[in-house]
Amino acid sequence: MADWSSYSLSDLLLFSLQAYIGLFELLNTTLWPAHLVILAVGLVIGLIVLRRNAAGYRVVWALLGLLWIWSGWHFFYVQYTAINWAAAYVAPMFWLQGLLFGLFAVVPTCPEIRYTGTAAGRTAMMLYLFALIGYPAATLVLGRPLDSVEFPGISADPGVVATLAVLVMSRGVFTRLAWIAPLLWCALTGLTLWMLGSPEFFIAPLAAMMAVIAAVSGRRLSQSLRDG
Amino acid sequence: MQINRRNVLKGSMAATFAGTAAGLVPARAMAAPLARPLASTGELLPLVGLGSWITFNVGNNQKLLDASADVMAAFFEGGGRMIDSSPMYGSAQATIGYGLKKLGMPETLFSADKVWTSSAGNGSPQIEQSRSHWGVPKFDLVQVHNLVAWREHLELLQTMKTAGDVKYIGITTSHGRRHTELEDIMTSQPVDFVQLTYNVEDREAEQRLLPLARERGIAVIVNRPFQRGYLVERLSSSPLPDWVAETGAASWAQFLLRFVISHPAVTCAIPATSKVAHVRENLAAASGQLPDAALRKRMADYVGQL
Numbered sequence: 282m283a284d285w286s287s288y289s290l291s292d293l294l295l296f297s298l299q300a301y302i303g304l305f306e307l308l309n310t311t312l313w314p315a316h317l318v319i320l321a322v323g324l325v326i327g328l329i330v331l332r333r334n335a336a337g338y339r340v341v342w343a344l345l346g347l348l349w350i351w352s353g354w355h356f357f358y359v360q361y362t363a364i365n366w367a368a369a370y371v372a373p374m375f376w377l378q379g380l381l382f383g384l385f386a387v388v389p390t391c392p393e394i395r396y397t398g399t400a401a402g403r404t405a406m407m408l409y410l411f412a413l414i415g416y417p418a419a420t421l422v423l424g425r426p427l428d429s430v431e432f433p434g435i436s437a438d439p440g441v442v443a444t445l446a447v448l449v450m451s452r453g454v455f456t457r458l459a460w461i462a463p464l465l466w467c468a469l470t471g472l473t474l475w476m477l478g479s480p481e482f483f484i485a486p487l488a489a490m491m492a493v494i495a496a497v498s499g500r501r502l503s504q505s506l507r508d509g
Numbered sequence: 510m511q512i513n514r515r516n517v518l519k520g521s522m523a524a525t526f527a528g529t530a531a532g533l534v535p536a537r538a539m540a541a542p543l544a545r546p547l548a549s550t551g552e553l554l555p556l557v558g559l560g561s562w563i564t565f566n567v568g569n570n571q572k573l574l575d576a577s578a579d580v581m582a583a584f585f586e587g588g589g590r591m592i593d594s595s596p597m598y599g600s601a602q603a604t605i606g607y608g609l610k611k612l613g614m615p616e617t618l619f620s621a622d623k624v625w626t627s628s629a630g631n632g633s634p635q636i637e638q639s640r641s642h643w644g645v646p647k648f649d650l651v652q653v654h655n656l657v658a659w660r661e662h663l664e665l666l667q668t669m670k671t672a673g674d675v676k677y678i679g680i681t682t683s684h685g686r687r688h689t690e691l692e693d694i695m696t697s698q699p700v701d702f703v704q705l706t707y708n709v710e711d712r713e714a715e716q717r718l719l720p721l722a723r724e725r726g727i728a729v730i731v732n733r734p735f736q737r738g739y740l741v742e743r744l745s746s747s748p749l750p751d752w753v754a755e756t757g758a759a760s761w762a763q764f765l766l767r768f769v770i771s772h773p774a775v776t777c778a779i780p781a782t783s784k785v786a787h788v789r790e791n792l793a794a795a796s797g798q799l800p801d802a803a804l805r806k807r808m809a810d811y812v813g814q815l
């Protein structure tokens with residue numbers, strides 16, 4: 282609305298931590314047992330990455346595309362927007378990211394997703410497993426009730442962290458474009474949770490930082506191996 | 510001296526006569542919160558209302574919707590009337606509508622909402638959508654939120670008032686924004702209400718806006734009486750003054766609220782809360798003899814030195 286400059290960041294926060302946690306309670310109740318299906322799909326993605334199957338890369342990108350489009354629609358546009366009208370403006374970013382991954386899945390030069398046993402690769406795989414299993418556990422340990430923990434595919438944050446992990450292992454110039462939205466979201470969600478006073482505020486930004494460091498160090502290593 | 514709510518309430522009953530003499534009357538009965546009459550119609554409005562910023566934005570979570578309805582139930586049981594909301598407040602309007610329906614649409618409700626859109630053409634449909642969320646036949650008060658497109662919206666609200674579609678019209682600001690422009694509007698436009706931020710620390714309104722409101726018979730709604738809870742949180746680590754009994758407050762929240770509502774220009778303060786105990790505590794602050802100018806200064810000085 283007009284006169285945005287006179288608002289501080291905390292003024293733009295329309296909801297309480299209680300309402301935010303209540304959102305995940307509602308999501309988990311509504312979508313259970315989809316969590317188990319998502320977990321199974323997540324493990325399949327992990328196996329594909331480990332097996333270095335060229336055809337499998339397309340499946341991974343397609344599934345990630347579906348994840349982002351689904352999150353944009355259900356989490357942001359349908360559910361989160363009930364307490365935060367600004368969420369409706371975030372949804373298109375997720376849809377575009379989903380389309381980008383969809384593009385990766387169909388182009389002839391499908392970007393590779395390659396697990397290497399290097400420190401960067403191990404960090405990526407650790408991040409991926411964290412997104413799948415550790416993230417829900419971390420929210421629980423940090424004080425969320427069991428019915429309000431965050432699962433990938435149900436809420437946005439763990440899915441974004443899983444995406445970053447896959448991106449660390451990906452190859453190809455165009456995949457660099459795909460970093461923008463996840464990094465932006467990690468910053469935004471960290472800021473939101475920090476303003477809400479939630480103890481989980483550091484998780485997504487920390488994961489993003491680890492992913493960036495792993496990606497940069499991994500590329501440097503590849504470069505030096507090529508040069509050397 | 511040991512201060513508790515019972516002592517304060519006893520004292521407040523004894524002081525009711527003094528309150529009446531100061532232009533204040535109990536809204537309904539002896540235990541009801543004190544009320545001030547609106548200059549334009551004489552309608553009595555209790556000094557404590559209920560805000561909905563953040564607290565009622567609970568989305569579709571049934572548990573939180575019911576908790577909000579409980580807060581509203583306690584508010585009406587305690588003699589409260591004004592509930593204030595805005596299209597800006599997420600699902601707060603729908604939550605209020607849910608609570609009102611659950612409570613059988615209390616007759617004492619004074620419904621206050623806002624129009625918040627930069628497009629003049631969207632004003633009317635937005636007000637209709639807000640009304641639909643509340644489930645009321647029409648609003649008692651519609652205000653222009655944060656002076657957004659105020660010329661166009663005030664014209665619309667004036668037309669609605671003339672047609673009997675709204676009883677009162679007003680304009681709002683918060684956080685001390687655009688006070689000079691607000692002053693111009695209060696001087697030049699026929700508004701019944703003005704809403705602004707006023708609390709023991711944010712006292713700029715005392716200089717010009719509150720005296721002007723009295724002079725022009727404009728009712729004043731005060732938002733952020735606790736600075737969204739930060740004041741209570743910050744002060745709770747400090748002791749109440751030894752002379753707190755003179756203020757009639759039994760807690761920091763009541764101390765802060767009584768400072769606000771004791772200003773003679775203030776019609777209603779609208780603290781928001783998600784807790785039944787807090788809404789009761791807030792309503793209880795509007796009782797007994799309110800602090801006079803000298804005591805109010807002492808209260809502000811005390812907080813200022815903490």
